[in-house]
Amino acid sequence: MVESGRPKAGFRLVIIDGRAYVEKFMDAYQSRDKFTLWGILQLLRLYPGKIPDLDLMFNCEDRPNIFIGDYIGPGPNSTAPPPLFRYCGDDDTLDIVFPDWSFWGWPEINIKPWVPLMEDLKQGNKRTKWSNREAYAYWKGNIKVSMVRYKLLECNLSREHDWKARVFMQDWDKEQEQRFKNSNLADQCIHRYKIYVEGVGWSVSLKYILACDSVTLMVKPYYYDFFTRSLVPMHHYWPIKDDGDMCNSIKFAVDWGNTHQQKARAIGKAASKFIEEQLRMEKVYDYMFHSLNEYSKLLAFKPTIPPNATELCLEELACPAQNLATKFMIDTLVKRPSFSSPCSLLPPFSPTDLDNIRIRKETPIKQVETWEKNMSYK
The missing domain is CATH 3.40.50.2000 (Glycogen Phosphorylase B;)
Incomplete structure (x- = not known):
């Protein structure tokens, strides 16, 4: 299943004994892949020894493309969808959603990493x-x-x-x-x-x-x-x-x-x-941790380093970078392991819980539509 995602993946990430290895299949737009991998390295530094061995495919493009309709349900003729990580999803796809690169900065358009940018936005609100x-x-x-x-x-x-x-x-x-x-x-x-x-x-x-x-x-x-x-x-x-x-x-x-x-x-x-x-950045990292941890539990094989993969090192990513990219990487470098463990993962929602969430969202939308139709509001 993992291998079947190769044609749609930008890179393959393998983590073994807390060390990351990457095999690139195609160049991403601007520095999306570089900053995504940088963020994963920071996660390994934040929670050393706590990220299990895993093997995954990642796509850095804008739209999900593992369509539900392309795969048949359980049965002898079933086709398993490839587990492909990316930044977003929709109701018609099965892509695994993961935090985007911009949390560590977007140097091409001068958008700072999330932590200093949040402080700027808080100050901007006060003006x-x-x-x-x-x-x-x-x-x-x-x-x-x-x-x-x-x-x-x-x-x-x-x-x-x-x-x-x-x-x-x-x-x-x-x-x-x-x-x-x-x-x-x-x-x-x-x-x-x-x-x-x-x-x-x-x-x-x-x-x-x-x-x-x-x-x-x-x-x-x-x-x-x-x-x-x-x-x-x-x-x-x-x-x-x-x-x-x-x-x-x-x-x-x-x-x-x-x-x-x-x-x-x-x-x-x-x-x-x-x-x-x-x-908060701590919760972003915890989401990353749980996503990778739960994914690794589903692997039915022991990950190994692909022949064409290279080990991912901080210097290898940061040193070739220039100007803002280097600055953003230095600014987001995790300098020490976390003193606390990742947050606890809550149990899955029940069907009733999901129905209540859906109703909680649909009800106010219908109310606004009624107001707009009648051109009046309360």
């Missing part, structure tokens, strides 16, 4: 009180990567309409020339509402948007990453339609928030609190 923030919905990014982002442009201010949205196209080439002076994420925490919309797949931007104390207007997502299924509509974010009514949906949300400022502020605060408490 402008919610009541003094711009009373419209803000989004800035690359519209060329998805149709829904392209349609979002139609929600911008025009002579005919004010949809209460301000949408800006990000020119990364120009930003690079200007040394990213207009792309500081902490400087964007000056709006009451911030829009999240997916790109090619899910987007790493969600955690930055949720951390801003603003009301996150989440255009109906198709994909999820390792933490987003914990988010509850109308508690952590406001749901936005992804169809032809998207602009109306955004305007309605902004009008509601400006009319119910205390409730709107509470949504923004709940989101930033969730990010601060539940997405």
